[in-house]
Amino acid sequence: MKNFFLGVCVFVGFSANAQDNFAPVFTKINTEVQANAKAYANLKNASETIGHRLTGSANGAKAEEFAFYLLKSYGCDVKYQPFEVESWNRKTIAVKVGPNNNALENVRAVTLAHSPVNAKVNAEIIDVGNGLEADYQPLAEKVKGKIALIYLGILPGSAKGTASLHRSEKTAIAIKYGAVGVIIINTVKNGVLLTGTASVTGKLIPIPAVCIGLESGMQLKEKLKATQQFASIEMTNFSGLIKARNVIATFKGTQFPKEKIVVGGHLDSWDLATGAIDNGIGSFSVIDMARTFKKLGLSTKRTVEFVLFMGEEQGLLGSKAYVADAKKNKTIDQVSFMLNYDMTNDPKGFSTSREEMEPLFTAWGADVAKLDTNFKNLFLAGASLHSDHQPFLLEGVPTGGGAGGKLPNNSGPFYHSDGDTFKLVDEQGMKNTIRNGAILAYALANTPKIPVGKQTEEKLEAFLISQRLKEPLKIAGEWRWKD
Numbered sequence: 001m002k003n004f005f006l007g008v009c010v011f012v013g014f015s016a017n018a019q020d021n022f023a024p025v026f027t028k029i030n031t032e033v034q035a036n037a038k039a040y041a042n043l044k045n046a047s048e049t050i051g052h053r054l055t056g057s058a059n060g061a062k063a064e065e066f067a068f069y070l071l072k073s074y075g076c077d078v079k080y081q082p083f084e085v086e087s088w089n090r091k092t093i094a095v096k097v098g099p100n101n102n103a104l105e106n107v108r109a110v111t112l113a114h115s116p117v118n119a120k121v122n123a124e125i126i127d128v129g130n131g132l133e134a135d136y137q138p139l140a141e142k143v144k145g146k147i148a149l150i151y152l153g154i155l156p157g158s159a160k161g162t163a164s165l166h167r168s169e170k171t172a173i174a175i176k177y178g179a180v181g182v183i184i185i186n187t188v189k190n191g192v193l194l195t196g197t198a199s200v201t202g203k204l205i206p207i208p209a210v211c212i213g214l215e216s217g218m219q220l221k222e223k224l225k226a227t228q229q230f231a232s233i234e235m236t237n238f239s240g241l242i243k244a245r246n247v248i249a250t251f252k253g254t255q256f257p258k259e260k261i262v263v264g265g266h267l268d269s270w271d272l273a274t275g276a277i278d279n280g281i282g283s284f285s286v287i288d289m290a291r292t293f294k295k296l297g298l299s300t301k302r303t304v305e306f307v308l309f310m311g312e313e314q315g316l317l318g319s320k321a322y323v324a325d326a327k328k329n330k331t332i333d334q335v336s337f338m339l340n341y342d343m344t345n346d347p348k349g350f351s352t353s354r355e356e357m358e359p360l361f362t363a364w365g366a367d368v369a370k371l372d373t374n375f376k377n378l379f380l381a382g383a384s385l386h387s388d389h390q391p392f393l394l395e396g397v398p399t400g401g402g403a404g405g406k407l408p409n410n411s412g413p414f415y416h417s418d419g420d421t422f423k424l425v426d427e428q429g430m431k432n433t434i435r436n437g438a439i440l441a442y443a444l445a446n447t448p449k450i451p452v453g454k455q456t457e458e459k460l461e462a463f464l465i466s467q468r469l470k471e472p473l474k475i476a477g478e479w480r481w482k483d
């Protein structure tokens with residue numbers, strides 16, 4: 001999944017905060033990463049020897065072992081955090097469309113995750129535009145028993161400021177209005193097909209959901225303006241409980257061992273390609289941040305955990321398991337900050353959910369900017385959903401990561417597609433993520449006092465509302481506050 005911030009971006013440059021003099025260590029980290037980062041080579045190796053890293057598949061288990069033994073080989077104190085999940089894998093799919101059931105033609109399509117194990121629907125198609133609540137108002141009962149055609153993003157010509165929803169939230173709305181199937185039109189040119197979950201809960205959905213290419217989708221919309229269109233969707237999929245493992249490398253704190261900085265990135269990927277950008281670049285950068293800490297023998301006042309989550313694509317399963325574990329053994333309050341690296345590349349600054357962090361982040365950033373002219377000391381404050389920071393955010397834990405990066409080699413359009421392969425990866429972009437993350441983790445783990453703590457339920461509710469996250473959380477059934 002991607003990390004989108006609704007944020008405030010500030011460009012600042014002034015000297016380091018008196019209480020912290022981390023510049024010498026920042027310099028060491030910078031030099032070590034520039035000279036010896038192994039992330040690019042490791043990702044290349046994993047892409048070639050393992051392939052995709054889908055949770056619950058044999059490849060997924062190999063990826064967990066690959067990360068575990070790599071961290072071990074760097075001398076890290078590493079462990080598995082096993083968890084059990086309902087996993088989903090695609091099997092067969094056939095989608096046909098036409099003016100009537102005797103004139104249906106094949107359309108290239110990909111199944112969206114958590115579609116039923118078996119589905120066979122044949123029904124009239126109804127165009128629901130962007131698939132937002134507002135699109136259903138004028139259609140009322142007309143959606144019932146039909147297959148909803150939904151544009152993944154926001155259609156050109158839509159009302160200004162229309163905010164999109166995640167494909168899983170759009171599918172949930174279609175289900176609510178009685179659709180018997182969902183066809184989602186991808187936004188990327190040249191027939192690129194995207195996969196990803198269509199479930200807001202991570203559980204199976206009651207109707208089949210598929211993605212078709214932009215061109216065939218727009219053609220279908222045109223035809224629907226003139227005549228009725230019908231579709232048949234037939235699919236089989238696997239769904240069942242599987243075991244997966246987060247991989248955790250721990251650097252115990254010397255002074256405040258019970259205060260923890262969690263630095264994470266999901267290692268799992270979808271199965272259409274090798275998940276190079278989503279999230280090979282993030283997860284293998286996190287592994288190399290740990291390698292750098294070990295190589296330089298960095299000691300930190302607070303404990304730092306580098307965590308490779310699994311199950312992110314299937315619904316944040318690994319990070320939810322981590323947080324559930326921490327709540328169960330009453331250590332969630334020990335998590336002082338969570339940094340997440342999901343599709344982060346070549347960051348130009350630091351981001352966080354808590355704007356109060358600006359003075360510290362920009363003070364550290366000013367030192368980094370002296371070392372690395374590529375670094376613009378951007379500061380971004382705001383919150384989003386749909387990546388592994390979410391379970392921490394919903395516990396009121398401050399979150400953060402890189403800011404202002406750009407995906408390499410125009411790789412954005414290949415997100416979750418059969419085009420997300422290693423040739424898209426940029427080595428220097430990964431090095432910039434590694435030094436950015438290692439420096440921020442080191443500073444957070446050593447600054448005398450982190451000026452923000454866990455939000456109270458009241459503060460968190462107000463914060464989530466201010467970030468326009470109430471509606472998507474309600475759709476997902478994750479809004480625990482009274483209306």
Ligand SMILES: [Zn+2]
Binds near residue numbers: 001002278279312343
């Ligand atoms: Zn991702």
